[in-house]
Amino acid sequence: MTNRQQQIVNNVDAIKQLIYDSERWLWAHPQTGFTEWDANTYLTEQFEALGYTLTQAGNVPGFYTDIDTGKPGPTLVIMGELDALDIANHPESVNGMTHCCGHHAQAAALLGIAAALKQPGALDGMCGKIRLMTVPAEEMIQLGFREQLRKDGIITFFAGKIELMKRGFFDGVDIAVMVHGNNTAPEANIDFSCTAGNNGCIMKTLKFKGRSAHAGGYPHLGINAQYAAMLGMQAANNLRETFQEKDIIRFHPVAMGVNCAVNIIPDELVLESHVRAKTLAAIEFENKKLNRAMAGAALSMGAGVEISDRPGHSPAFHDPTLMKLAEDCCGDLVGADRVSFDYNAWMSGTTDFGDVTQIMPGVQFFASGEAGIVHGIDFQVIDVEKLCVNSAKAQLFVADALLSNDGATAKEIIANYKPAYPSPQALVETVDRLIMDKDAVIYDADGNATIDFQNL
Ligand SMILES: [Zn+2]
Numbered sequence: 455m456t457n458r459q460q461q462i463v464n465n466v467d468a469i470k471q472l473i474y475d476s477e478r479w480l481w482a483h484p485q486t487g488f489t490e491w492d493a494n495t496y497l498t499e500q501f502e503a504l505g506y507t508l509t510q511a512g513n514v515p516g517f518y519t520d521i522d523t524g525k526p527g528p529t530l531v532i533m534g535e536l537d538a539l540d541i542a543n544h545p546e547s548v549n550g551m552t553h554c555c556g557h558h559a560q561a562a563a564l565l566g567i568a569a570a571l572k573q574p575g576a577l578d579g580m581c582g583k584i585r586l587m588t589v590p591a592e593e594m595i596q597l598g599f600r601e602q603l604r605k606d607g608i609i610t611f612f613a614g615k616i617e618l619m620k621r622g623f624f625d626g627v628d629i630a631v632m633v634h635g636n637n638t639a640p641e642a643n644i645d646f647s648c649t650a651g652n653n654g655c656i657m658k659t660l661k662f663k664g665r666s667a668h669a670g671g672y673p674h675l676g677i678n679a680q681y682a683a684m685l686g687m688q689a690a691n692n693l694r695e696t697f698q699e700k701d702i703i704r705f706h707p708v709a710m711g712v713n714c715a716v717n718i719i720p721d722e723l724v725l726e727s728h729v730r731a732k733t734l735a736a737i738e739f740e741n742k743k744l745n746r747a748m749a750g751a752a753l754s755m756g757a758g759v760e761i762s763d764r765p766g767h768s769p770a771f772h773d774p775t776l777m778k779l780a781e782d783c784c785g786d787l788v789g790a791d792r793v794s795f796d797y798n799a800w801m802s803g804t805t806d807f808g809d810v811t812q813i814m815p816g817v818q819f820f821a822s823g824e825a826g827i828v829h830g831i832d833f834q835v836i837d838v839e840k841l842c843v844n845s846a847k848a849q850l851f852v853a854d855a856l857l858s859n860d861g862a863t864a865k866e867i868i869a870n871y872k873p874a875y876p877s878p879q880a881l882v883e884t885v886d887r888l889i890m891d892k893d894a895v896i897y898d899a900d901g902n903a904t905i906d907f908q909n910l
């Protein structure tokens with residue numbers, strides 16, 4: 455560890471209690487995407503108490519502040535997510551919600567970074583700016599609620615980062631870093647890990663539409679929407695053998711409840727799913743096949759299906775040079791033997807950090823300290839020191855490595871990076887075209903049907 459790194463460690467240790475306290479406070483106040491007002495208010499007060507001036511998103515949670523070193527140079531964004539999940543069966547759920555993905559720990563670490571950067575000498579030797587940003591709604595859930603927000607003109611996108619991107623939060627930002635928690639087993643002796651990236655996704659709502667009737671007395675007058683949905687799932691399952699391994703497709707429809715009674719033929723059943731894959735092209739290709747399967751299933755029952763597709767997350771590609779820099783920083787902090795960065799591993803889940811990596815070099819690595827299954831009812835934080843305190847230190851190591859020496863390392867990474875889109879706005883416009891709402895099966899008066907399931 456260099457003297458400078460030791461100084462960063464001391465700066466974080468000096469404010470460590472704030473990280474511990476905020477981790478517990480945020481854990482106890484979970485709210486789902488675009489409703490994280492408790493966390494937003496709490497963090498706003500904490501940041502302002504540290505002397506920061508914040509730019510708020512306003513009608514959704516989320517804010518940023520810029521820390522100017524006073525010397526020209528690149529701008530690095532460090533983010534902390536705010537949102538929890540609906541998981542009422544978790545023993546510590548609050549109003550049916552829990553931070554069972556550990557995003558509260560990111561926010562606690564971000565607050566720690568903010569406090570550490572107020573310590574004497576914290577910015578010494580660095581150039582450019584550090585933008586600290588809280589972000590809402592990483593988890594792609596509650597599609598009906600988000601669609602209502604969209605219709606009300608509050609949001610354009612279902613994911614927080616691209617929504618903030620549209621609002622200019624990433625304008626002028628050159629490079630991005632964040633840390634997610636991980637449930638690495640303590641006996642594995644791994645404190646930090648990373649993969650090459652994550653799948654992207656499209657969001658899908660499938661409303662199967664039938665006709666209600668007495669289930670015992672007059673089933674011949676009904677059209678069973680539930681059976682149509684089951685056929686759709688069967689067709690999708692049969693299509694799985696056509697998915698190519700290289701694309702890492704994931705389709706996992708969940709029935710969102712039936713508004714019915716046992717003696718009524720169900721006239722409606724809603725499925726929600728992501729269609730996930732490694733590239734946007736693969737997502738679009740398989741999405742068409744899945745939509746066709748749903749339309750065919752509905753047709754076979756004489757039912758209808760309303761297909762709603764929404765942009766989800768872009769695939770996340772971690773910049774390999776930045777990833778190596780983060781790996782070295784983690785190794786400097788905890789020892790290289792406690793760091794496992796896999797440059798070939800790919801994660802089939804998705805994150806809206808992917809949208810960020812489409813326009814600037816970025817890396818999201820993992821800090822250990824969680825236990826149980828991520829998104830499961832046994833999820834717990836077991837080591838705040840690793841999960842939050844070490845996370846804050848590692849991210850500050852990365853910031854220092856990028857922005858010291860006149861920002862030479864950051865400038866090199868930025869120069870070698872090839873963005874998928876020339877600007878945040880270009881990404882926003884491209885993703886916007888994925889929006890589709892269609893009645894996929896239209897019957898005429900004679901019972902003939904027209905199928906219409908794609909817009910790309
Ligand atoms: Zn999650």
Ligand SMILES: [Zn+2]
Nearest residue numbers: 555556557634
């Ligand atoms: Zn997460």
